[in-house]
Amino acid sequence: MGRRRQSVTIKHVAADAGVSLQTVSRVINNEPNVRPAMKAKVQASIDKLGYVPSIAARRMSGSRSYLILAINDRDRTIADWQARDGRDWVDQMLLGGMLTAAERGYRMIFELVDTHSDHVERELGAAIAALQPDGVIVTPPHSENPQITGFLAESGIPFARIGSTEEGPGIRMTMGDELLAGKATDHLIELGHTRIGFIAGPDEYSLAGWRVDGWREAMENAELDCEGLLEKGDFSFESGLPAARALLDRATPPTAIIASSDQMALATLDVAKERGLRVPQDLSIVSFDNTPVVRFCTPALTALDQPIARTAARAVELLIDLRNNGIPEAPVVVEGELIVRGSTARAPSERKN
Amino acid sequence: MGRRRQSVTIKHVAADAGVSLQTVSRVINNEPNVRPAMKAKVQASIDKLGYVPSIAARRMSGSRSYLILAINDRDRTIADWQARDGRDWVDQMLLGGMLTAAERGYRMIFELVDTHSDHVERELGAAIAALQPDGVIVTPPHSENPQITGFLAESGIPFARIGSTEEGPGIRMTMGDELLAGKATDHLIELGHTRIGFIAGPDEYSLAGWRVDGWREAMENAELDCEGLLEKGDFSFESGLPAARALLDRATPPTAIIASSDQMALATLDVAKERGLRVPQDLSIVSFDNTPVVRFCTPALTALDQPIARTAARAVELLIDLRNNGIPEAPVVVEGELIVRGSTARAPSERKN
DNA sequence: CTCACGATTGATAACGTTCTCATTCAAATC
DNA sequence: GATTTGAATGAGAACGTTATCAATCGTGAG
Structure with missing residues (x-):
C-alpha cells in the first residue's frame, strides 16, 4: 500500500499558470496584493485542473485546519438515541452547523464526550490534539462544566458556549429562554388562564432556571400567583x-x-388523559421543544421553537470570523418563537376564584 | 497570527524515550518487529506526555487520513429537516457511524450532495480532494446513481453502497427489505387478514421495489391475491x-x-379517520419506518425497525478493515425486525369474501 | 534622472508524520 | 568459524501547503 497522492496539487496549478506556489496560495486564500490579471490567470488554471486544496496540508503548514468541532454529551445523546426520541439537538446542530461550515469551506465534526467522567479533559484533549480544530462548539451541560470551558480556554482554541451566559472565556450564546418562557406564559394569560403551572428542568442546566425566571416574571407582571405552581423534572418522560x-x-x-421539554409535555398529556381531562378544553399544554412528536400527538402541542440549527450556524460563523472580528462582548441571543397548535385554548370559565 | 503548533509531537516522545521517530511511529501504529521492552518504554513516554498523533500530519505522510465520509442527498435531507421530521436517516447514520469510527480512532464527516445536479461529480470530487477520506458511505438514492458510484470507483476510494445490491464496485449493503416486508405481511396474515394493501415508495429507490417483492411473495405463499392492492407514493405524507x-x-x-414510510403510514391513519374507520379494529396499519412519531401517534403504529445505525456502523468497520480483509463478495445484510404496537389487530370478521 | 517606497511576486524553510532504504545485531545454516 | 537470513532500529526524503523573508517592479517625489 503505497503513499496515496493528491491528484492535482498546488504545484500543478503553479506550473500550468507559470507562476510560483506562493502566488497560487495567495489566490486560493483570497489575499490582497495580487494583480487582477494574475489572479484571473491562476483562477483559470485552478478551474481547468479542478484543483481543491488539501485540508490536511493546509493544517500542517498554516494556522487553520478548516475544522469545527462540536461536542455533545455522550451519555445523554446515546440515551436519547436508544429511546428513539429527542435527538433533535444533535440533529439540528449537525445540519445547521454543517451547512454553514460547508459554505465557508469548513467541515464540522461531532464528538461525544462524557461530561460526568473524571477524564473529560483527556478525552477532549485527545480530540483537539488529533484534529486541531479552529473552533469548538460546546452544548449544555458541557457548556457549564468549568473543567471543559477551563480546559478549552487554556488550550487557546476559540469556542462557543451554547446555553451559557456566565461571564468567562468563549463566545456566549443563548436561545433567549427567558423571553421564550415569557411568550408562552403571555399567550396563556391572553387566553384567560390565571393558574399556569410550570414543569422545570434540572438545575444542572442554567437554561432550566432562565425558563422558570421568564415564567415567573410574566406571571408577576400580570399580578398572578406562582405559589405551588412550580414542579421539577429532568427533561425525561x-x-x-x-x-x-x-x-x-x-x-x-x-x-x-x-413543560420544559417535549417529553415532559407528553407526560402531562398522558396524566391529563388519566385524570379524564380534555386537552385543550380543560387543560392547556405548552411544550418547550418543538420536536416532530409534538406535531403528531393528539392534539398537536403548542410549542416553543428553539432555533438550535440557527444557533449552531451562528456559532460556526462567529468562530470562523473570530480572527477578524474578535469575540462578541455580550451574549449572542438567537431567539425562537411560539408555535400555536391545538393544545392551548381559552381557560375554562371559572366557578370560583 | 503565527503558525499554530502541536503541543506534543512525535519528536518530543522520541526525545523523551531516547529512540528514533520511526520507532515511535511503529509503536503508535502497532506495527510488528518492535521488541516488547522497547514498546513499553515508548508507550510510557507517550502516556507521560499525553501524546496524540495529528491526523493532518498522518494524512500528509501516510496512506490513511482516518476520515470516513458519509454522503447524503442534500435536497432530501434539508426538506426533511425543514418539515421537522423524518430525519432519522441522517441522525442514525451519524450516531451509528460516529461511535464505531471513534472507537477505531477514525472520524466520520457528513457531506450533503445534490444527486440530481449535473455537477454531482464536481461537488463530490471537491469533498474527496479536500478531505482525502479512507472510505465513503453512500446512501440511497446516491448509492444507485451510476455517476456517483462510477466516480468513486474511478477515484479508487473504497466505498459502501447502502440500499443497493446491484453488481458493481464497492461494498454492497442492505437492510433486508424483502425479508422485512415479508415479516410485516406474515404478521398480518397470522392475524387473519386476507386483503393486505401496500403503499410502495418511488422507483428511484431499489429498496422500494424489494419491499414490494417481499410483500408479494408473502401474499403468494399464502395464496392471497395482490390484485389492486398496490399503490405508489414517494415516501411523503x-x-x-x-x-x-x-x-x-x-x-x-x-x-x-x-406503508413504505412513516409519513405515508401517518397519512393512511388520517385517511382512516376521515373515512370513520377505527384503527386497528377496522383497519390495521404497519409502517416501514420506526421514527419517533409512530410511537406517539394514536394508536402507536406497528412498525418495521430498519437498523440504519447498525448498518452505518458495519459499513464503517468494513471500510476500515478493507485494507486487510478486502471487500465482501456478497451483499452484506443487516436485518431489522418487526415491532408490534397498537395499530395491528385481528382482521374484522368478514360478511362475505 | 535618481531615489525611496509600496505593491507584487518568488524562493526557501518549516509543519508532523510515514515511507523507503540502510544499518546493526543476533540467530541459524553450512 | 564464516555466511546467510531475518528481526530490530535508525536516517533522510517526501507529502502539500503556508509563513517568512528576499527580490523585483513600478511610480511618484525630489
Missing part, C-alpha cells in the same frame, strides 16, 4: 409524570401547564 | 393520502395496509 400529577392534584389545579 | 384513499375506495377494501 418519566420525570414528567409525577410533576404533572403533583400540579393537577392541587385543590385548585392549574388550567394550563408549560 | 402528501403522497400517502391519495394512495390510501385509492386503496380504501375499492369495492372490497383491504383490512390492513403496509
Whole structure:
C-alpha cells in the first residue's frame, strides 16, 4: 500500500499558470496584493485542473485546519438515541452547523464526550490534539462544566458556549429562554388562564432556571400567583409524570401547564388523559421543544421553537470570523418563537376564584 | 497570527524515550518487529506526555487520513429537516457511524450532495480532494446513481453502497427489505387478514421495489391475491393520502395496509379517520419506518425497525478493515425486525369474501 | 534622472508524520 | 568459524501547503 497522492496539487496549478506556489496560495486564500490579471490567470488554471486544496496540508503548514468541532454529551445523546426520541439537538446542530461550515469551506465534526467522567479533559484533549480544530462548539451541560470551558480556554482554541451566559472565556450564546418562557406564559394569560403551572428542568442546566425566571416574571407582571405552581423534572418522560400529577392534584389545579421539554409535555398529556381531562378544553399544554412528536400527538402541542440549527450556524460563523472580528462582548441571543397548535385554548370559565 | 503548533509531537516522545521517530511511529501504529521492552518504554513516554498523533500530519505522510465520509442527498435531507421530521436517516447514520469510527480512532464527516445536479461529480470530487477520506458511505438514492458510484470507483476510494445490491464496485449493503416486508405481511396474515394493501415508495429507490417483492411473495405463499392492492407514493405524507384513499375506495377494501414510510403510514391513519374507520379494529396499519412519531401517534403504529445505525456502523468497520480483509463478495445484510404496537389487530370478521 | 517606497511576486524553510532504504545485531545454516 | 537470513532500529526524503523573508517592479517625489 503505497503513499496515496493528491491528484492535482498546488504545484500543478503553479506550473500550468507559470507562476510560483506562493502566488497560487495567495489566490486560493483570497489575499490582497495580487494583480487582477494574475489572479484571473491562476483562477483559470485552478478551474481547468479542478484543483481543491488539501485540508490536511493546509493544517500542517498554516494556522487553520478548516475544522469545527462540536461536542455533545455522550451519555445523554446515546440515551436519547436508544429511546428513539429527542435527538433533535444533535440533529439540528449537525445540519445547521454543517451547512454553514460547508459554505465557508469548513467541515464540522461531532464528538461525544462524557461530561460526568473524571477524564473529560483527556478525552477532549485527545480530540483537539488529533484534529486541531479552529473552533469548538460546546452544548449544555458541557457548556457549564468549568473543567471543559477551563480546559478549552487554556488550550487557546476559540469556542462557543451554547446555553451559557456566565461571564468567562468563549463566545456566549443563548436561545433567549427567558423571553421564550415569557411568550408562552403571555399567550396563556391572553387566553384567560390565571393558574399556569410550570414543569422545570434540572438545575444542572442554567437554561432550566432562565425558563422558570421568564415564567415567573410574566406571571408577576400580570399580578398572578406562582405559589405551588412550580414542579421539577429532568427533561425525561418519566420525570414528567409525577410533576404533572403533583400540579393537577392541587385543590385548585392549574388550567394550563408549560413543560420544559417535549417529553415532559407528553407526560402531562398522558396524566391529563388519566385524570379524564380534555386537552385543550380543560387543560392547556405548552411544550418547550418543538420536536416532530409534538406535531403528531393528539392534539398537536403548542410549542416553543428553539432555533438550535440557527444557533449552531451562528456559532460556526462567529468562530470562523473570530480572527477578524474578535469575540462578541455580550451574549449572542438567537431567539425562537411560539408555535400555536391545538393544545392551548381559552381557560375554562371559572366557578370560583 | 503565527503558525499554530502541536503541543506534543512525535519528536518530543522520541526525545523523551531516547529512540528514533520511526520507532515511535511503529509503536503508535502497532506495527510488528518492535521488541516488547522497547514498546513499553515508548508507550510510557507517550502516556507521560499525553501524546496524540495529528491526523493532518498522518494524512500528509501516510496512506490513511482516518476520515470516513458519509454522503447524503442534500435536497432530501434539508426538506426533511425543514418539515421537522423524518430525519432519522441522517441522525442514525451519524450516531451509528460516529461511535464505531471513534472507537477505531477514525472520524466520520457528513457531506450533503445534490444527486440530481449535473455537477454531482464536481461537488463530490471537491469533498474527496479536500478531505482525502479512507472510505465513503453512500446512501440511497446516491448509492444507485451510476455517476456517483462510477466516480468513486474511478477515484479508487473504497466505498459502501447502502440500499443497493446491484453488481458493481464497492461494498454492497442492505437492510433486508424483502425479508422485512415479508415479516410485516406474515404478521398480518397470522392475524387473519386476507386483503393486505401496500403503499410502495418511488422507483428511484431499489429498496422500494424489494419491499414490494417481499410483500408479494408473502401474499403468494399464502395464496392471497395482490390484485389492486398496490399503490405508489414517494415516501411523503402528501403522497400517502391519495394512495390510501385509492386503496380504501375499492369495492372490497383491504383490512390492513403496509406503508413504505412513516409519513405515508401517518397519512393512511388520517385517511382512516376521515373515512370513520377505527384503527386497528377496522383497519390495521404497519409502517416501514420506526421514527419517533409512530410511537406517539394514536394508536402507536406497528412498525418495521430498519437498523440504519447498525448498518452505518458495519459499513464503517468494513471500510476500515478493507485494507486487510478486502471487500465482501456478497451483499452484506443487516436485518431489522418487526415491532408490534397498537395499530395491528385481528382482521374484522368478514360478511362475505 | 535618481531615489525611496509600496505593491507584487518568488524562493526557501518549516509543519508532523510515514515511507523507503540502510544499518546493526543476533540467530541459524553450512 | 564464516555466511546467510531475518528481526530490530535508525536516517533522510517526501507529502502539500503556508509563513517568512528576499527580490523585483513600478511610480511618484525630489
